[in-house]
Amino acid sequence: MPLLSLILRELRHHRFNAVLSLLGLVAAVALLVVIRLLTTAAERETRRVVRDLGFNLRIIPRETDPELFFSTGYSDKTLPADAVQRLASGAQTFISFNHLTASLERRIPIGDREALLTGLGPAVVGGGDKKQPMGFNIAQGKAHVGFLLARRLGAKPGTSLPVQGRLLTVEKVLVESGTDDDIRLFTSLADAQAILNLPGRISEIKAIDCLCLTADQDPLTQLRAALAKLLPEAQVLQMRTMADARAKQRQTAERYSRFAVPLVLGIGAAWVGILAALNVRERRAELGLWRALGYGSGRIAALFLGRAALLGIAGAALGYLLGNAIGLHYGPKLYPVTAGGFAAEHALLGWALLVTPAFAALAAFLPAMIAVAQDPAETLRAD
């Protein structure tokens, strides 16, 4: 009788043991799928929240007076526009800084009052990085108008807006933010440089740090050391509260994952191993018989490892389905901001089908070796 058929019949006969083993594997795979879905969701949610909060690193000209910078909200000094490229080309840049966005910012009169003008260059992300650049790109000749400013000027999408002799087309009116963005006019960097007559200059590079270190680990010193090598004519200010909250969130998620994954694997392996050992014990007489019938060690081991692998395949498929069902049902409630981003990761099924049978066979390895080493005479002797 083919081995597979023999294993299937045995599973059906010892169905209590088989079902318990299967449940263990299903639970382990489902938990890992849920952890994966939630970890991904946590990262996505945090990224979105951070994006909504804005950049947390502000790289400004070294000679800027920080007190003045904080009172006006921007640097009155400038850097050459190629500073962003120089920073991006540094080998260590994207370890410490990411989503680099050059900007030029000034207070200008528009209509009968002043407004903030911010010209934005395209965001630069690390090479090979799959992150979406944060912020938004504004084409030349277009403008995004803050909520209050638009209301005062009567600006609507598609209308023209004269700004110090240049005519911009309103592309978007921003929603009310409750910040100074409501009186801000966003343009392309080139347009801002032309309006302000500061060609080739920027006042700031906005960025996000790796957010890997909490305040007690003194990330600012490390950021400043990195910047001093790459861009000595600049200084970096960190919005620490935001960075710290983000770092703590990331570290908590990583700690949770580092703890949970080995725990699930350990409990799963112990569960499968113990049940496999019980199966070996229950089948001692049968094993003696197979020996008497000419089964060698390889075939005896194959009976148990094949059994574990088969349960692993079933456990992987069912665990994947269950994990996705749980993750996709409860995940959006836990992460409502990015609820729409939840989707089954089909690649996980492939991994699960590949890894779970091997994992189950590994967990059953010791019991299988016990079966192989078992003395058939012990169970077959009538004496």
Added chain:
Amino acid sequence: MVTCSHLTRNFTTRPGSVAGILDVSLEIPAGEFAVLQGPSGCGKSTLLLSIGGMLRPESGSVSVAGTDIYSLSAAQRADFRASRLGFVFQLFHLVPYLTVRENILAGMSTSQARTLAAHVDSLIHDLGLSDRRNAHPSTLSAGERQRVALARAMARKPTLILADEPTGNLDPANAHLVFQHLDRFRRDGGTVLVVTHGNDAAPFATRTLRLESGRLAQNPAPLSA
């Protein structure tokens, strides 16, 4: 057919008690129905399993059909068992999740099962199991189970059948039936070694051996067939 030379095997079965065989030498020619008798714990099963290549002796040698079985590798010995030997046990040792027919075919490759299909069906018929061929062991009587075990032992046309207390769990009628079938196997050219502590097999025995405290108490002496 079977030659044992100075066979010794000791092992502890319970704390403080030792059961085994001590310097056992014997010869069983082909075509014999040998009965090995002795009290419980005297080493009968140990000797039988040593002859069956399942229990390596500490010293001495075992030759079956001219092959020194413990000079073979484990895999070669497994093949030898599969092709040349048949086993019948007191507790039947049927695979609970296989049917009667599948139990008889157990351990055979697909091609071997195909080749021996007619022989197996004839055994099923001869042993009165035709209407139970698709039944599982749990639904069989003790006599039927032992007949299935007997059919399994004979299915691969072995040269030697080793039976360890084959009638220990059977009523006298079923016990007689089992010995009749073993005797028929011998008459068809096979060799049989039966271990028993009773006298049920005596009418069929061509040779009786007695084991006491691990030693052969009586020199093998041929009886009239």
